[in-house]
Amino acid sequence: MSPEAIGAIGFLALVVLLLLRVNVAIAMMTVAVAGYARIVGTDAALARLGQDAWAGPHSYTLSVIPLFVLMGLVLAETGLGRDAFAALDRFSRQIPGGLSIATIGASALFASVNGSAVASATTMSVIAVPEMRKYDYDDGLAAASAAVGGTLGALIPPSAILVLYGILTEEPIGDLLLGGIIPGILMTVCLMATAYALVMANPTLAPAAASETQIRRRDALRLIWPIPVIFGISMGGLLLGWFTPTEAGGAGAGLALLYGLLTRRLTSRALWKAITGTIRTSALIFFLLIGGQMFGYFLAISRLPRHIGELVTEIDAASWIIMLLVFGVYFILGALMDEIAILVIMTPIVYPIVTGDLGYSGVWFGVLSIMMLLTGLVMPPVGLITFIVAGATGVPLSTVFRGILPFTAAMSVAIVIVIFFPSLVTWLPDLSR
DSSP: OOHHHHHHHHHHHHHHHHHTTOOHHHHHHHHHHHHHHHHTOHHHHHHHHHHHHHHGGGOGGGGHHHHHHHHHHHHHHTTHHHHHHHHHHHHHTTSTTHHHHHHHHHHHHHHHHHOOHHHHHHHHHHHHHHHHHHTTOOHHHHHHHHHHHHHGGGTSSSOHHHHHHHHHHTOOHHHHHHHTHHHHHHHHHHHHHHHHHHHHHOGGGSOOOOSOOSSOHHHHHHHHTHHHHHHHHHHHHHHTTSOOHHHHHHHHHHHHHHHHHHTTOOOHHHHHHHHHHHHHHHHHHHHHHHHHHHHHHHHHHHTHHHHHHHHHHHSOSOHHHHHHHHHHHHHHHHTTSOHHHHHHHHHHHHHHIIIIISOOOHHHHHHHHHHHHHHHHTSTTTOHHHHHHHHHHOOOHHHHHHHHHHHHHHHHHHHHHHHHOTHHHHHHHHHTO
């Protein structure tokens, strides 16, 4: 049996294991060891297992992940997400669909210092959805706003998933983090414009607007000052070349702790919760990384990605058409699997094709990959973020999915724009050089 055939069988076996709900990392390790043993030999496969399990987590580059995760969890415990929503609520109340727009905008602000889609969606579900229900917003619009806003946490830096992509592909992590800023803003604007358009087309979705709020605009600005300060120092230092990605993560985590302590919002219990959450999340990502590296190496020796790349180059179609087809594949997989699982499974296959055969920038494709995966976070039947929002708000799952559909169209528009204008991703990384 040819190595390419073994690679194809291994990929199908992985899909079957995932459908049987085997842990993603364990499934990738199992397939990688079995396939590697079939191609090279059992002793070499076992040696590879030990080597990857030991060497993978010992990379200095990985230290940025727990730092960014800690920063986000500490700020979440200080109630900064609630402050962001309260501030934007004050500025948007008089706009049709203002609370929905404020929810999406607050999610983007919170994402800029959080980096977790789950944390952003959970926070906004608890804070914003009850407020929108209070003013008779449609349940579907309210829950969908929290869900799609939450996905921005995976795109706007600091983003652990962008760091993971950089480790899998050896692309510069600093460039990836900077590259996610403009597409993140673009995605936010598209989602906010969609909320506005939906309410303008059907005013019954958001029939009420409050004439007054509990805080003045001056007070609103005082609530959100930590966000531009922490984001500006960590990401600004990265842009100006003052920090490495790990140093940027350290600066962000240190400032988050300092803010929590000085404002007395970070209790010992909240700090312990943030630390233990950081340990669990980081361990999960490291475990997935080990499995992803092993699976990627197995695919490399099977020559399956090279074979697929040769087939792609024989297709008489423009490169942008091929990228739209890749988007379709990611979109479908996103509705069936976890976004990190898709990233570690598909990157070893698609990355060599996109950067080698098609000649695209690896940084551009990394940001684009995350944007593609965001749609899957809210799509049925899996849609992890959708389940989180439904569970946190009590809104029926079918209602959440119904409300999300127009927003996924807006997300797709943002993706197509980035496909046709790669400089939206590469401009800031190029500027930092």
